[in-house]
Amino acid sequence: MARTRDESSPLFAGNAAGTLRLIGYLALALVLMVLDQRNGWLWRMRDTAAAVVEPVYRLAGLPAAGIHSLSAAFGDRQQLTEQNQRLRQDLLLANAKLNQMAAVAQQNAHLKELLDTRNSLGLKVQLARVVGVDLGAYRYRIMLNVGARDGVKPGQPVIDAHGVMGQVRDVLPTTSVVMLITDPSHAIPVVIARSGLRTVAYGSREGDQLTLPNIPLVADVRVGDQLLTSGIGGRFPPGFPVGRVISVAPASTGMFLVAQARPAADINRSDEVLLLHDQAEPEGPPAPAAPVGPPRDLAPVTAAIDARRGNAAQAASATNRPSSNEGMRR
Amino acid sequence: MSRYRDSRWWFIGTLAFALLLMLVPLPAALEPFKPYWPALCLLYWTLESEERVTLGLAFGVGLLADMFNGVLLGEQAMRLCAMVFIALRFRSRLRFFPMWQQTLAVLALLLNDRILLLVVRMLANEAMPPAQWWIAPFIGAALWPFLYLLLEDLRTRLRRQ
Numbered sequence: 001m002a003r004t005r006d007e008s009s010p011l012f013a014g015n016a017a018g019t020l021r022l023i024g025y026l027a028l029a030l031v032l033m034v035l036d037q038r039n040g041w042l043w044r045m046r047d048t049a050a051a052v053v054e055p056v057y058r059l060a061g062l063p064a065a066g067i068h069s070l071s072a073a074f075g076d077r078q079q080l081t082e083q084n085q086r087l088r089q090d091l092l093l094a095n096a097k098l099n100q101m102a103a104v105a106q107q108n109a110h111l112k113e114l115l116d117t118r119n120s121l122g123l124k125v126q127l128a129r130v131v132g133v134d135l136g137a138y139r140y141r142i143m144l145n146v147g148a149r150d151g152v153k154p155g156q157p158v159i160d161a162h163g164v165m166g167q168v169r170d171v172l173p174t175t176s177v178v179m180l181i182t183d184p185s186h187a188i189p190v191v192i193a194r195s196g197l198r199t200v201a202y203g204s205r206e207g208d209q210l211t212l213p214n215i216p217l218v219a220d221v222r223v224g225d226q227l228l229t230s231g232i233g234g235r236f237p238p239g240f241p242v243g244r245v246i247s248v249a250p251a252s253t254g255m256f257l258v259a260q261a262r263p264a265a266d267i268n269r270s271d272e273v274l275l276l277h278d279q280a281e282p283e284g285p286p287a288p289a290a291p292v293g294p295p296r297d298l299a300p301v302t303a304a305i306d307a308r309r310g311n312a313a314q315a316a317s318a319t320n321r322p323s324s325n326e327g328m329r330r
Numbered sequence: 331m332s333r334y335r336d337s338r339w340w341f342i343g344t345l346a347f348a349l350l351l352m353l354v355p356l357p358a359a360l361e362p363f364k365p366y367w368p369a370l371c372l373l374y375w376t377l378e379s380e381e382r383v384t385l386g387l388a389f390g391v392g393l394l395a396d397m398f399n400g401v402l403l404g405e406q407a408m409r410l411c412a413m414v415f416i417a418l419r420f421r422s423r424l425r426f427f428p429m430w431q432q433t434l435a436v437l438a439l440l441l442n443d444r445i446l447l448l449v450v451r452m453l454a455n456e457a458m459p460p461a462q463w464w465i466a467p468f469i470g471a472a473l474w475p476f477l478y479l480l481l482e483d484l485r486t487r488l489r490r491q
Contacts (some may be wrong), residue, residue, distance in 0.1 A: 018385075022415045025389050029411065032404030037454055042396065042403040049397060056398060060353035134355040134364070135399050184457035205457050 043170050050172045057133050057143065057175055064132025068271065124277040126150065128158075130270060131175060140183035140207060142166075144273065147174040155235060157276045163241035163264025164188065164229060165273055180267055181242065182207050190242050191230035195220045198230050201242060201261060208267065210243050215257040221248050227261055237276065340488055341382060344371050344481065345391060353399055362462035365470030368395050368406070369413055369443060373436060373474075374481050376417040377425050388414035402454055409446050413439050429475050437471035 036042050046053050072080075128144040135141045146152050148171045156168045158178050166180040181188050183203040190201045190212070197219050201210040215221055225245040231238025243261035251258045293299075348371035356364050368391055376383045392407030400406060416439060417424065424435055444467055451459070 018415070018418070021385050022411065025385050025411045026408055029389070029392075029404040029408035032407070033402050033450065033454075036403035042400055045397055045403065053397065056350070056353065060350055063354050132355045133353050133399070134361075206460055 046170075046172060050174075054172060054175055057131060060133050061131040061143075125274040126152075126277065128273050128275050130273060135177065140180055140186075140203070141169070142178050142180065144168075144176050144178060144275075145174070146275065147172050147176045149173050151277075152176045152275060157236050157240075158273050159240060159276060160265045160270040160273050162266055163243065164236060165263075165265040165267060165270065167235065168275070178273075180207075181263060181265075182210065182267060188236060188242060189230045189232040190227040191238075192221060192245075193226040193228050194222075195225070197221065198232065201227060204260075208262070209246075210261040210263060212245075212259040212261060213251065213256065215248075215259055217250070217255070217257055219257065221245060221257060221259055223248060227264075336488060337485075340485065341375065341379075344375070347371075349391070349395055349398060352395060362460075362465050363469045365466055365473055366440065366443065368392075369410060369440065370436075370470055370474065370477055372410060372414055373417055373439065374478060376414055377421060378482075378485070380418065380421060383414060383418070385411055385414060385418075401456075402450065405447070405450050408450070409443050412446060413443055416442070429478075432478075433471050433474050436474045437467060440467035440470045443467070 032041070126146065128146045131143040131145050133143045135143060142165075144152075144158075152168055152171050154168050154171055158165045158167060164181060166178045166183070166186065168176050169179040170177045179186055181201070181203060184205055186203045187200050189198065191198045197215070199212050199215055201212050204211045210227075212227075223245055227242040227245065229236040229238055229240045229242055241264040243263045245259050245261045247260045248257055249259075250256075345368070348367040351367040355361070372383065372388060372391060388410040389407045392410040393404070395406040395410070396403050420435070424432060427435065444464065448459070
């Protein structure tokens, strides 16, 4: 950094050189901001400087981790015993429910097979830990300790034990940033479990609520209704709890109902989360089965026909690939 | 010579520590009260040793801060530049203010900084932050006398050795 010293702090008036330099730097900053807004330079820069940036994140996350482990180390023995007891009970309950569900799941799989749709009950997940780092975005984002090296990709849904938390936004080699569903610029397609009404839940300014701003006036929405992911848009798999409606009121325009919901996930408290691996089912009808013709050895031996058939099959599989895997980012 | 090097390391160390403090999260309840540490640290050094703090340094620190926890590259660089410019301009007067007046000046600088940030965020089409967002400058100003005295004390000790 150049250290120039050509002004000696005048008592009452500044000189023009300082002002000019300020204007220069401000212009440079503005250019950087515009370029970053357009091209996302910040993340490219972080990507290239990952070797420096990531250890700093780990270092900054140490106090939070330290407090966490301290509370575990010096925690009341009784408190820990109680917690253990409670977890055991929870596990027992969950296992009992799972056993009950197993039969239903099997039945579901069987029915789906009959209907020839894909099975969506298998859950491919990856456990990740939240790194306690302040990302300067007012609680709308969290950082995880897994990254591109662990196979994380932007757009992956993130859940905790209670519901959907958000989606992966940016990925560095060993860390990744998650955009929470409460971020004002995040939207998630939901369905109201009781009435089946589909709508979209946006984040809100306060950072601990969801807003559903465009529900039709005649729609049946009540306080306490559960919101599930609808799976539309293909980013979040259907059927995960998103939140619970806490208030419903007509919008100021009088054209819609506006509902507020509290997220189901423990957004401020979770320290371990699950990353889903490409769970979303493709939209649209399932791909038709490959045409089954007579066995190959019965075919007349002409290379031209074979080649044409091969081309046709390729084209068919290409057109049937799901096309709408786009995210629901506003 | 080694004394000079020591004091330079001390200077760089405080700035790096301020950047690190900026990244360390507070419990959710205290989150809106977190002061903007790099700004406070830069202000201290602006008042204390003018020859070290230039607009270029402020820009560099801001860029680093942006890289670590920025929403937009260049945002903190701009804010810190503006702040250091104002502080440098009024440095001779700020230095001889009594502590309470200095604290008020720091409060004004921090509030100005928040307004700049708000303008940038609005231009970038982001949502308005909640009301508690405005508490942080007051906390920063309230901490200023203690920070100033602490850093001053550490510096004189370092010099005496």
